[in-house]
Amino acid sequence: MSAPRTERWYRAVWRWHFYAGLFCVPFVLWLSVTGALYLFKPQIEAALYAPYRNVASDPVLLPQTIAATAVGAVPGSVLHKYVLPESPHDAVQVLVGKGAKEVRVWVNPQTSAVLHQVAEEDRLMRVVFRLHGELLAGPWGSALVETAACWTIVMLLTGLFLWWPRGGSRLAGVLYPRLRKGRALFWRDIHAVTGLWVSLGALFLIASGLPWANAWGAYFREVRAVTGTIAGKQDWSAGSRADAAVRARADAGMRAMMSEHAEHHGMTMRHAAFPPAALDAVVARAETLHFAGPVEVSPPTAPGAPWQVRSQAENRPRRDSAEIAADGRLIGIQRFADRHWIDRAVGYGVAIHEGAWAGLPNQMVNLAVLIGLVLLCVSSVVLWWRRRPSGTLGAPKSLAPLRHSWALVALVMALAAAMPLFGLSLGLAVIAEAALARLVPCLGSWAGWRNVTKLAGKPAVD
Known part of the structure; x- marks a missing residue:
């Protein structure tokens, strides 16, 4: 077991990874379960409507x-x-x-008899579709799902930064988990290694689902208009x-x-x-x-x-x-x-997102990614529960002040421009953290918002 990581950048990224996960985990679990159901829409509807074939x-x-x-x-x-x-x-x-x-x-x-009728929006897979994309809450639900999707991208990117091997790390715990080194390393490796293998697929699923979202979808429609595709x-x-x-x-x-x-x-x-x-x-x-x-x-x-x-x-x-x-x-x-190349690109992205592009193999690959995301969520909760100090949220403590970095500012601005709800929610989070840490010191200490000069709580296993 190596020594705990104490670099300021590492601790700062870990802190934002923690907060992103804290917000995203419930939504990732929800979207993974409903998305897995919707993946098999053709098979489910074939079974549901079998009585109306060959009649x-x-x-x-x-x-x-x-x-x-x-x-x-x-x-x-x-x-x-x-x-x-x-x-x-x-x-x-x-x-x-x-x-x-x-x-x-x-x-x-043949007989003109009405065999069945149902409101289109009450069909099972339409309900699952709205549960997945809008939480059955219309535009507000869509905005919440979109915000969670944006923060999930941040969670995955910061997770890859934390995973990145440093100092001549071996393949164990990096590309495959160490299963017989105790429960602490087991859960750490399950979380880190699963994150590595599912991140690319998860990022694709999130990006290919964003055209359905309200804010990003409207943003994308403006791009279609500028590029001359709005006529279609x-x-x-x-x-x-x-x-x-x-x-x-x-x-x-x-x-x-x-x-x-x-x-x-x-x-x-x-x-x-x-x-x-x-x-x-x-x-x-x-x-x-x-x-x-x-x-x-x-x-x-x-x-x-x-x-x-x-x-x-x-x-x-x-x-x-x-x-x-x-x-x-x-x-x-x-x-x-x-069609214009943008519409064709979205068409391919949506088809792969829904598991329809390559049939059953496409469905199974997507299902594997969703199972990986569920495993990421479960392992993150286990890690948090095992490591959290008594009486606190267990957020990693920052080692502020960090040196100013124009590269970081540029990266955050680029993400905010690409994902408007991420930028808005990030701004609100920073303001809330600063205000509550000053106005309610005990809450700031409990949530890990107050800067300290020494590491507090249980160290991360690296």
């Missing part, structure tokens, strides 16, 4: 009849999306809606509230198209609903495109606008889209490869 034989009803049945099952609704079935014998899924709310209806394509439809969620606004606008447009009259610049103009045979023609044409399923067919939302056909494949690089006229004429196709 019909030939002949099957026309799409317009099936859609009308689904709309009739939810009074006051209109057609939002018609989902092409994987097999002509499967129940057809139709999304109908009223405003921002959508209901998914399963219709037997964003192919990832901007949060439940933003998604609801998009659904509400689409619903209003569809209702205007299907109503007898619609207002236009203060004048009443007559708009005919799309012809009853339009959905039949569009679906027939969409089936010839052979897009990766599931494929959604959406009605026009403005006069003269085409029908939209979009692949919603779990593997986003396989997502293509098309515009089709009401008579079934193909207007144009946009392939994934036609």
Whole structure:
């Protein structure tokens, strides 16, 4: 066992690593568990909706009849999306809606019987998605998750700094754990070595998930605008509230198209609903495109606008889209490869993040990273509990004052610019630490905010 580390920079980094971990551990555990569930969305939904496959034989009803049945099952609704079935014998899924709310209806394509219906946001994997990204708390939950994600990046980077071998360290305890050197070294090595092996994967999962976040997502949309990609439809969620606004606008447009009259610049103009045979023609044409399923067919939302056909494949690089006229004429196709490189990069990142890019191997690699993160959290709590001095939080004591470093300032500023909520929360944390240490000395001493000139508490094992 080597002597405890006492360098000021080491102690300062360890202190911020401790505080980052103190805040992040509950969120990392939560995100790891919910993320692991969402990884296996294809398998879970295949099991949940197995009763609605192979329910019909030939002949099957026309799409317009099936859609009308689904709309009739939810009074006051209109057609939002018609989902092409994987097999002509499967129940057809139709999304109908009223405003921002959508209901998914399963219709037997032979008998027109409604087999099942559920509010889209109440489906199990949609609930898991919102638990994972928003804690079921909307924008505030998203902001909290985003802040935790930013601090997790700091925790991982500072952890790698603390792990970095110095003074000719051997491979034991650096690349693999020492399992028979006592419990103190066992937990230290489990924490350090696990952190090494999962850090790269964890950093990728965090970075690829940030486009969904509110603050960073808005920041990223500004980058899309500057680089000329804003014209394309964003192919990832901007949060439940933003998604609801998009659904509400689409619903209003569809209702205007299907109503007898619609207002236009203060004048009443007559708009005919799309012809009853339009959905039949569009679906027939969409089936010839052979897009990766599931494929959604959406009605026009403005006069003269085409029908939209979009692949919603779990593997986003396989997502293509098309515009089709009401008579079934193909207007144009946009392939994934036609999108701007930023949107393609995000598409690949999201696909890997969700475990969809390479199927089961992708899922298992992501699951291994998430299990590693859980192990990091558990080992950190064990280390903290074993080392904390009685009657204190157990935070590492600083050896201030540290010499000023422009490199450190530049690094912090770069992180704050890249992750706005990190910068905001860091500023609040520094102000709170300084204020509370002065105003409530006993709290500052308990939390480790008061500078001391000697090491206090139990030393770290290195």
